[in-house]
Amino acid sequence: MNDFPAVNSVPWHVSAFRLVRGQPGQNALVGRIRELRGRILFDHGRRPDFRTPSGGYADDQALDFGAWHFIGRRGPDGPPLGYVRLLTPETADLFQTRAYLGPERYEELLRECGYDVAETFEHSRLVVEHQARKLGLGLYLNAFAIAAARCLGAKAMIGTSGTADGQDRFHERFGFLPVPHTRRYVEQYTEDVVIMLYRSAVPAGEHAGLVEQLETLFPDATVSAEQAGISLSQVSGEETTRRHGVRQCVSRLVAEGMRNDSSDSCWQPQHFDLGREPDRVQLLELLDSGAVREVLDTVEDQLTELVTSREPRLRASPDAVERAVTTQLAGAGPQEYGTWVWYPWSGRLVHLLPREEFRLVRTDRNRGRIDRAQQRSLLGRRVGVIGLSVGSSAALTFAMEGIGGSFKLADFDALSVSNLNRLRAGVHHLGLNKCVLAARQMMEIDPWLDIEIHPDGLTDDTMDAFFTDGLGPIDLLVEECDTPYVKVAAREYARELGIPVVMDANDRGLLDVERFDLEPHRPLLHGLLGTTTSEELRDLTHEQMLDVILTMVDRDRLSPELSAAIPEIGRTLSSWPQLASGVALGGALTAEAARRILLGHPRPSGRFYTDLEVLTAGDRSTVS
Template structure:
């Protein structure tokens, strides 16, 4: 079997852009002219021409040896959508073309055509022709072809070249064609019969085709003489979509998903393709059988797992529209088994399955963002409801794990995106307006289902109290981190349905009592809520400076990260029925890191 590893750099695009097609046609015609061997490809003015309507709607592949190097070869792949314009149909005539396919038991709608394989003379001995031919065949296999057809010259043995890829010449179709100045014959290839000597190469390029298709043609940027990007170029660039937050999962074995995946790749929207399914399968085998370390045995087990499917057909392709990434992952159960495999010994698989069956509500996605990501990483909950009215801003970058390209994105949207990038199989519902009188009931019991646990991390007094009223009525546990001195609050309304809100620190308070507070009244209420005598000196001092020298109270990334960890620990214990009582607990890092706490003499 031949397996070429030539370092060719290929641009792949679906033909629609007239400017791109003009350059492609000039390249083809110049090579086909072949120093005068085929004069039909040269105009009287000396320019080269190869204009064909078949170019529109076809896949075009251009190969270079270096990213900025000249094009050295080209091939075209036409799909059944333009089958009425196939070269082979024009060569045979429609009636004979369809009769030939019928005798082979192949439907016209399942037949692809590759054509116009051209390679510069200096690259013909480097294997570029084999590589491009294998790429077109592999792409057709990926796109669902049952058969391929095409015309082939015979003067230099092109027909014998195609036979190496599993094609065979069709009897009675050979005749001289003036345009090519040689005899031409129809070649036919049945996908189910493999790709001959180059089957391995075709299979590899079939799996690599999605990444090539996603890359698309290189964009052209206008520049000012100074070399800086021109304002006119910036003016035409659209901003990010700040609202999209749900990925799309596509299973290539499903015909509808297969068509959607193919259309997505052809759309030009895919910026990156990430396919590590082979490595993920190896991890799956080792996760199930840690003692299996023999590479040959692992490969055998992987073939068993695939059960006759090709690599690209297995599992799910996840489309993340906000980053324009297409990612290949294992099926849901296998994905989660591998992803949480290192939890074992602390959280075993039966416990993990129990956790994934839980739905968690999180209100306030600053400290709550840290909790949400910790939960997603650890597998605490398989479904979530997220609520926050605020947008991610520059001043949040001192404590939220996000990038500057996400400024202006709603925090619930941002958190959902980040969680889906950890586990695309999660069930997430978001409330971009935060928690209000209009949606509070739906947050707790509506939508996709009722929540099992509430994480409350917002700054609005009414929400803090109203959420606890609902939680107590529904007998739901509530966990809150205060981001100061590692203070964690746990209220087990599931076990103590008559427990006073916030441990009774605010008396018999009701949400209606805190609906219309002045700014000063809000500060006083929050101080009482967190127990002013126990807060850190730094936080205590900051309250008097709010609105004067401080825009808001201080928070650090280390404290937010600690809050996520504390919420995660409490949530896991509660949801698994492990000891976790109501109360207020401190993990004060000032005290924990004091010299007298050291265990080393």
């Protein structure tokens, strides 16, 4: 075995061995190899033919005997994360390319290219687990197999390559070239397949230097079949994940991430900087755990966006963009640049630019409306949101627009089916606490947000901690709860601390603004409740609660639809009628008001209606 040079500083441990039919124990070893390949090729159902009727995985091929097999791991005791096979001319009658083309066409093709069957090897079955692909294991295994073939005297290599995931383009980077007129659809792989040829005497492709370097390592990487059997016996799908290289902290993180049916479910992502050795170790252990379901890496596209955001004129010259990206990397590899973010609730691992650069690009299209200095100012503000039904639209709009870098969210309720008419959520979120749901969605927009959640809602015990902490009071409150006591108690706190409050009433586009930061003695809710205090609103009956809410929202200004619906609540209607369009409008209205308040622009106290029915009436049209 041999620990060979790393792809972008990620080390890999590779072992190579050859299997010969008839030797003791080799049938069992072949079975483990076929199970490993079948599991990876199955790809969560993408290629169903690799799933057995018993629920296992298999990739049965007679040409496994007599072939060289290469296994890639993170370390000597880690689970196999990738595999590639190399067939020698001794088993040329079994080559997949021969079966694909037919014996006569196969030999004719080799002659046309100037090669003989006896000097041509076949490269096949490069398969890599999703979590190791973006870290470069496939690249190294491929280079290793080519290096081994050259070391064993191959004049040429031939193989079939899929095209759906760009595997053919991947092989071109090593010097393989597609053979014209050989591309066709193959049912088993559910994609088009093409024959590709590599000429050993003409090293080509961007990885030619790596292949030559690995030729010297191949002899030391070979192991006996017995050694290979011992190492492969450590692996059997998910069982391997439980037995190898997963620290307790990673296990807890994974466990929390998978429990999204609980009010205390995980909602904070984890960040990894590959420039820090502890982060690198922990990330690789996470990858080994099998918990990563999907790896998303578009950092090279993000780098292009970064340099063209700073200098839009670069877009006219691809060469200039490439030079700017190279300068930005400053000698670092793309895989090492930036931050890898792990979202345990979805199993996604995402590669992003560093925080400040990510935020610069993410808010680039705000410019012209919100300049860079204003964006930085807004990101320094702290916002509280009470009530994450209507309030979820506000919270997500704030996160998208960059209004606030720190949030406190409070809601005791869990998502139910009837909430799906207005909340941005899916059926897989049912039963999840609403502030946990909002926090997750906001973190998926900007994983560097500082979010604190109060999944028991706002109570007498949590009121102080919600409004103020060691950093001082929050800068703005978005109040969208349904309970009169909390609505008034929250305003009492806000007035005492000089915190502005905004609210969307979700009827006729009503935006409510109370500038307690400018008017410390302003009556709560514009005096609509007189001198009523929160203590007087405890333990109300249903009828009393309804009367207080109608007074708060000014019953004489309600829309005809809501006025007609109110008497039916509790009889023919289960609760207040609300529409997604109204909730979305509320998010926009509260965000616009909050942005102006936090930037010091004019936004006085008062009530303002953006009644879409009135504003889009026929007599409002600007064209005849």
